[in-house]
Amino acid sequence: MELTTVWFALIAVLWIGYFALEGFDFGVGMLLPVLARDDRERRVMINTIGPVWDGNEVWLLVAGGATFAAFPEWYATLFSGFYLPLLLILLALIVRGVAFEYRHQRPEATWHGWWDRAIIIGSLVPAVLWGVAFANIVRGVPIDADLEYTGGLLTLLNPVGLLGGLTTLLLFLTHGAVFLALKTDGEIRHRARALALRLGSGTAVVAVAFLLWAQLHTGTGASAVVFALAACGLLAALVALAAGREGWAFTGTFVAIALAVAGLFLGLFPDVMPSSTDAAFSLTTTNAAATPYTLGIMTWVAVLVTPFVIGYQAWSYWIFRQRISVHHIPV
Template sequence: MHLHDLWFVAIAVLWIGYFFLEGFDFGVGILSRFLARNETERRVTINTIGPVWDGNEVWLLTAGGATFAAFPEWYATLFSGFYLPLLLILLALILRAVAFDYRGKGETDRWRRNWDHCIFWGSLIPAFLWGVAFGNIVRGVKLDEGHHYVGTLFDLLNPYALLAGLVTLSLFTFHGAVFLALKTTGEIRERANRLSIRLGAVAAVLAVAFLAWTQAEHGTDWTLVTSVLAALFLVGAIALSFKVREGWAFALSGLTIIAAVATLFLGLYPDVMPSTISPANSLNVENAAATSKTLGIMTWVALIFLPLILLYQSWTYWVFRKRIGVEHIPAAL
């Protein structure tokens, strides 16, 4: 395996890790507006991700940095062509982060309600737009001979990409509901379990339609395997939610995301950004890659620091592994 192939796999793993972890963050942020029935319950839902949400976003920063260093042509074309959607994602993530920090610094209901809106939209917008972005990457976009995007914003809002956005939105919301059922007690846990079953059914319909479309147009033998696995994992997660086996349900909902994202990268390879104008204009792992020396240095750095990061994040999740409920929330001021 060449270094550029290795780094394509590494970037795929980073995005898989980001969507697995930030997926339930987004889901909790979306559901905090509907699942909680009062201020105390809303604090419970937000506190389930309070210790980990910012650490989860490190995966996004690492994926973006790795793409910039390993595949500078891909990075340049992606961020220039998808400028507006990615800007909206960035603004939503910033607003969401500020909302988490400032929500508890005011004493009025209006203050908290306004920040709750920011958490909701700051979670929903990225959950949808990430799917749209990756749907377009797999489908292909209008690239000219210089690998410049020559399409418009409306070209990105095609049916395949919009369906991809609905799939990520529904899967992340389902993932968040299962996570809330796993991390809470009492009535919140019961409502999250019931809601996860309904959300899972919606996600299953959308995901099967999208994966079938992907297999029909971009599929290989490997994508067929991962697509079937994603469908089986999702059905299993719904069934286990019905049986109130939250730990196994969360594991399978996470495996669903892993298999679905793997399907996209397997369908994309060896391209990193196909051109719908001409295959000759496409970016692939060879013509978009950095020099071998750069990739070699990056590999050694990753081998040294990645295990340390994984150990630290695993320790964080272990420390904050216990359930929380309204009985753990002090009275509001």
């Protein structure tokens, strides 16, 4: 297998990890005003993701760095063409991270309220814009013969892009609600489970519509199978949740998001950024790749470092696996 294909697959895995892991803490952030009745309950919700949210963002940093090193042409066209949406995502993530660190620094309700709003908005903006961005990558964007993006912001806000944004928004909300049902106890747990069940049917309809479009637009036989399994994973999650099996339900939403992203990459390959202007101008794993020497060095680094990163994050989830409730929060 060529190293360009290997690195395309590795970048796909990094995005799969990012969406499946960061997705639930985006969902938790967006659900703060929906599920919490008072400050102690909001603190419970924030504490469920407190030990892991920053580790989840590492997947995004590594995905960006890997794209820059392995496919510099892809990185250049993507980050220049999608500059404003990606800037908004970056600002939202910065504000959100600051909010997690500063919220508890003062006791005033007004202080908490402002930082809670920052968490909500900082979770909502990326949840929508990542879907818009990926839908446009799969759909294809105007790229000229110099491999430069020639569209504008409104080019990205097309019906397909907006459908992608709605899909990730609903998936992350459902994923977050299921995570809260798994990680909390008491009233929050019951509210989260009920909300996830209510959200689930609408999420399934929207997600299936988007995946069906993706399959018809760029799909292959392999992506069709993966998309079907993703839909089954989401339905299985709702069945498990109705039966009170939150652990299996979270596994189902995790698998559904992971397989949906995997299917998008399977349908995209060997393109990394299709051109809607002319297929000959599309960025591929061949014309967007770095030199074989660079890819070879990166491969050895990935082989040596990746097991430690995954092992540490798995250890973190294991250590903080217990449920929490308002009884654990001092008045």
